[in-house]
Amino acid sequence: MDRIREVLTYLRDKNDYVSGDYMSGTIGISRTAVWKYINHLERLGYRIEKLKGKGYRLAEAPDKLYPWEVERHVTATVLGKKIIYKDNLDSTNALAFRLALSGEPEGTCVIAETQKSGKGRLGRKWFSPAGKNLYMSVLLRPRIPPSAVYPITFLSSLAVYDTIETLVRVQPTLKWPNDVLIAGKKVCGTLLELSTEADMVRFVIVGIGLNINMKEDETEEEIRQKATSFFMEARKSFERTAVCGILLDNLERYYRIFREKGTDEICSIWERRANIKGKYLEITQMGESYRGISEGIDRDGAMLLVADGTVQKIIAGDVSF
DSSP states (O other): OHHHHHHHHHHHHHHHHHSSSHHHHHHHHHHHHHHHHHHHHHHHTTEEEETTTEEEEEEEEEEEOHHHHOOOOTOOSSSSSSSEEEEEESSSHHHHHHHHHHHOTTOEEEEEESSSBBBGGGGGGGOOOTTTSSEEEEOOOOOOOOOTTHHHHHHHHHHHHHHHHHOOOOOOOOOOTTEEEEETTEEEEEEEEEEEOSEEEEEEEEEEEEOOSSOOGGOGGTTTTTBBBBHHSSSSSSOHHHHHHHHHHHHHHHHHHHHHHHHHHHHHHHHHHHTOOOOOEEEETTTTTEEEEEEEETTTTTTEEEEEEEEEEESSSSEEO
């Protein structure tokens, strides 16, 4: 794929016809090899114009989350350094987990155009229409005890929050523990899966489902009133590779804060952004409901809820206001 990147770079940088002889001599491959790479790019969905005596010109790139396309928008030094792309997967989290067990380095990302069995929290399915949104799992290897892992879910929420503000230019809402909403509708969810030893986290998989170009009539009926996307909010399409690149940069920035300043700082940032203190909440957990005034987030990421003068610490659950 490195050669594919090189040929594509020459076509992009020139923004005009590039001769096969020029690419052959500059890259150090044969004219036949150049021709084969051009044909391969066409099979991947690139539209390339060919003119005898002038060479090749890139006319149109496909709306695909190919690694070399995402990398054009990434400045992060760790996250996204290695991207594994699949057109179709059961679950990006499942593949990322297997890769983590086999020793893949921190920062490896698994991206798919669609998922057959996308995972949401509490065993729910994540609706994953093809070629519309972003389904990505990122491998992290933080050197922390298991008790400190929960706030990692806030990293992705904050990264998505900043990405929305930058691109959609609206202010989203953070919903504990892992959702991002726009105008009360869910635009993103995060799922953490991890492997631990007795006193140390081996790795964490951060799964992110972000609705980008999905339209109302492309949404399943059962979630149509609850879900939204960048397109639905801004009434325009977004370049998914750019969204992915910006999101990875934001995620790395918060991951750096997490590693350097710890869970306290990340929980404080999330708490301020969510503006959760003082709000009356109902939290459903394992069939039980808890109601009270939020006192904010504990340093381990749990919700602190005041009811009847006592503070309850709730680790997980579904929140409604």
